[in-house]
Amino acid sequence: MTVTYAIDGSEVTGLERFWNVVGEAVNGPGGYFGNGLDSFADCLRGGMGTPDDDDFVIEWRDHARSARALGHEETARYVRGLFGRAHPDNLPRLRQELAQAEAGLGPTLFDRLLEIIREETAPGTLRLL
Template sequence: MTVTYVINGSEVTGLERFWQVIGEAVNGPGGYFGRNPDSFADCLRGGMGTPDDDDFVIEWRDHTRSAAALGHQETARYLRGLQARADPGNLPGLRQELTRADAGLGPTLFDRLVEIIRAETAPGTLLLR
């Protein structure tokens, strides 16, 4: 039996809220399912609330509202926060990415989250509605 986890896109108002929404969708109120891209990818690989046999679907409803909330402005805010703790060798690339986000260019957080889901789950797991 396939389990469906629903992300209500209208509830996603920024990245922190996305972590709450996905955590609760998978593991109930107050649930955890990652708090950064790396831990999110780890959770998607299994053992953190998703069925062990990978028989699940993530239905992202009203995803266009999430895409707007996780757009270039939120991406730039997130990248600014990373600068303080980034490895010095990674700063030039991070700054370049930030400049692009500030200009409304390049992948957004929404794009990255979709990419992570698609990379870490079976084809057809993500349904954008």
Template sequence: MTVTYVIDGAEVTGLERFWQVIGEAVNGPGGYFGRNLDAFADCLSGGMGTPDDGDFVIEWRDHASSARALGHEETARHVRRLLGRAHPTNRPALQRNLDEALAGHGPTLFDQLVEIIEERTAPGTLRLR
């Protein structure tokens, strides 16, 4: 039986709120389903609340609202935080990512989250509504 997890895109006002919304969608109130992109990818691989057989759907309702909230401005804010803790060898690449986001170019956090879901789950798992 396919399990459906619903993300209410109108509730996603930024990346921190996305972590809360997806955590609660999968694991109930106060639930965890990643707090950074790598952890989110790991959670999608199983064992963190989704069925072991991988038979689930993520229905992202009002995804356009989330796309705006997780757009270039939020992406730049996120990359700035990463820059502050990054290893010196990673800083040039992060600075390029920041410059792109500030210019309104390149992938947004929304794009990255969609890509992670599509890479880590079966085709058709993500349903953007």
């Protein structure tokens, strides 16, 4: 039986709120399902609430609203937060990512989340509504 996890995109106001919304969608109130891009990818691989046999669907409802909340402004904020803990070799790439985000260019956090879901789950798992 396919399990459906519904992300209410109208509740996503930024990346931190996304972690809460997806955690509760998968694991109930107060649930955890990642709090960073890498941990989110790990959770999607199974064992953190999703069925291990990949028999689940993620319905991202009102995804357009989430796309706006996780757009270039939030992406720039996220990248700025990486500077303090980044390896010096990564700083030029982060500066470039920040400049792009501040200019309204390049991939957004929403784009990255979609990419992670598509890479870590079976085809057809993600449904944007």
